[in-house]
Amino acid sequence: MQKLLLQSWWKLLGIIIMLYVLIAGFIVPLKPGVLSIEPLEIECGSSAILHISAYNSHFNEVKKLKAYLKIDSINQIEAADIRVLNRKELDIVFDIPSHLPDTSKTSERATLVILDVDQGFLITPSAIAITQSEPSNYPFYGQWNDEIDSFSGHWSFAFPFRSILYETIRNTFFHVAIWFAMFVLLIVGLIYSVKYLYGRQLNHDAVAASFTHVAVVFGLLGVATGSVWAKNTWGVYWTNDPKLNMSVVALMIYLAYSILRSSIAGDDRRAQVSAAFNIFAFAAMIPLIFIIPRMTSSLHPGNGGNPALGGEDLDHTLRLIFYPAIIGLTLLGTWISTLLYRIRKIQLKIIDRSLN
Amino acid sequence: MKNKLIAIVSFCFIHMSLFGATDHYDNIGKIYAVVAVVAITLLGIAAFLFYLERRINSLEKQLEDE
Structure with a gap:
């Protein structure tokens, strides 16, 4: 000793x-992540344009981008269009179905999922409130059944992005x-x-x-x-x-x-x-x-x-x-x-x- | 301690020039909070080393007095 x-x-x-x-x-850099989304509330049946500004992202260099609005594990929609404005900013267009999948609710908080095919997912939980003026009388599952692609790119050495x-x-x-x-x-x-x-x-x-x-x-x-x-x-x-x-x-x-x-x-x-x-x-x-x-x-x-x-x-x-x-x-x-x-x-x- | 700081700063610059456009050094990401935490840690340890030195000084004095 x-x-x-x-x-x-x-x-x-x-x-x-x-x-x-x-x-x-x-x-070691931080993984890319979403800093702000605008607007935070969208309505059913409308075509919504979400303006995204992100951190540490390289949207302009990415081969392929996909975006999804996810209510739960089975109900989600894919973006109709994604416009890359610059390295840090995106406009994502979603055609929101006319009704929410849950017939009783008037609003749901959806998770925004952006998939950068090279670097992985940028996930913002409970990011956007989707409202419907009148709940429908019958289920609307049919319109919310897009599937989220799995990530097949390479693993990057980066720290997790956590808001705050x-x-x-x-x-x-x-x-x-x-x-x-x-x-x-x-x-x-x-x-x-x-x-x-x-x-x-x-x-x-x-x-x-x-x-x-x-x-x-x-x-x-x-x-x-x-x-x-x-x-x-x-x-x-x-x-x-x-x-x-x-x-x-x-x-x-x-x-x-x-x-x-x-x-x-x-x-x-x-x-x-x-x-x-x-x-x-x-x-x-x-x-x-x-x-x-x-x-x-x-x-x-x-x-x-x-x-x-x-x-x-x-x-x-x-x-x-x-x-x-x-x-x-x-x-x-x-x-x-x-x-x-x-x-x-x-x-x-x-x-x-x-x-x- | 000083060498460590120089190392960090130089590596930061190398990193910035190699990887170019990341938002690492925008304060949106609050990187300066990390710099402050590291500075406090190093300064705190340095302060304790000065305290040790003072104790050694007093020991030396005691030996001289004998």
Whole structure:
């Protein structure tokens, strides 16, 4: 262990991984997606022209474009005509059937599906309201039975396009990964606190204190980066969301750990009290960060009624960078922790010498 | 840290010139939020390194005093 601590390969590995994360995290483009549609409401029986403006699209270079309005898995119509205005803009003409497939409803929210034969689908769920003035007395399935072509082009390395998030989906590699790294460092701190209580070796207490200290710094960075992300997606720096408030409470408990350490005189006594406190702090953090926010509703992904890390939100292109980011930040945090540990060890030696 | 930033910036420029017309750097996509998050992370880690340096300085002083 002592030997590994002084070896430099894993520190270099951490830096290389972080370089990869930074470079790939910035240069991999976002998939094309629809930014705005006009009009948002159309009527049955009319010929509607939808003006689309898109992001990262190359409509003018695309070989073939198709567009569909989809009400559900069986009811959909294909566009009558698509006019490419420029790289980012389209006019799509739909001949809307005279009635909705559902005889009882007066309006339906249809999903707009644009198929770029090279790059794949641009899907905007519940994008357009289709209204009918008078529901018909008999089913109209017959007019809504166009089929959506399957995508046969090549897979492109690009991040998913999510409205509201847009490019900030890249923050997953930094904001989310830093919380994961913090969690790993806290677990190491916990293990060494327990080890101290068993063996009463001051070195173990120094390891626990160092890892916990760096973890708190990572946690603070997690809160700060999350706040910036929130401003750019939710519109405010802070909301009274359980996930946000509870993670700050958990961090406060860990900040109290640092204050506690500096307020107790005597190495052994400080080590005992802070080891016990560290175990308590970890036990308090689990429900605060992982359980309470899941029991209520939360804006924050991964909590009550709001999934994260599920197929849709974290696709394989994101995973290819997100998982290395966790490893890279953990290695970086471990490196900094070991530096702090060595400082503490020298400090213990100096005190020892001055006592003798 | 500084090298990392230079690397990112230069790669961004290479990317822009290679791939040309993407909307990567329009702020419609809020790319600057990502830049801000990365900057906060790097500055935060740098601040902690300065804190470590201060502790080492005080250790050196203690050794000199003996």
